[in-house]
Amino acid sequence: xxxxxxxxxxxxxxxxxxxxxxxxxxxxxxxxxxxxxxxxxxxxxxxxxxxxxxxxxxxxxxxxxxxxxxxxxxxxxxxxxxxxxxxxxxxxxxxxxxxxxxxxxxxxx
Numbered sequence: 001x002x003x004x005x006x007x008x009x010x011x012x013x014x015x016x017x018x019x020x021x022x023x024x025x026x027x028x029x030x031x032x033x034x035x036x037x038x039x040x041x042x043x044x045x046x047x048x049x050x051x052x053x054x055x056x057x058x059x060x061x062x063x064x065x066x067x068x069x070x071x072x073x074x075x076x077x078x079x080x081x082x083x084x085x086x087x088x089x090x091x092x093x094x095x096x097x098x099x100x101x102x103x104x105x106x107x108x109x
Contacts, residue, residue, distance in 0.1 A: 055077070059078065
C-alpha cells in the first residue's frame, strides 16, 4: 500500500484538538500543543511517539517498515515508511496511538 502525506494529514486532523504546523522544514501535528507526529523525508515517512521498549521491538520485527532516526535514539519516537504500511487500518492505528500518548487525559478517557 502506498500512503501519501495527504492521507496521513487527513487521519491526524480528524483527531480531536489536532492542529497542523510547519517546523524543522516539515509538517508537524500537535494535540493540545503537544507534538505527536511529523512528516519528514519529503512526506514519505512519518515520525510518531512510541515507548522505547515497543519501538525497539517494532524495529527488530519489521525493519523495512520501522526505523529510528539517529537524533531520536534517546527519545520515544519511531519512524514509519509510508510505502511499507499494510493498509488504512494500520495507518489509523499508528497515528491514533501516537495521538493518545500526547493528548490530555480528558480527550482519551
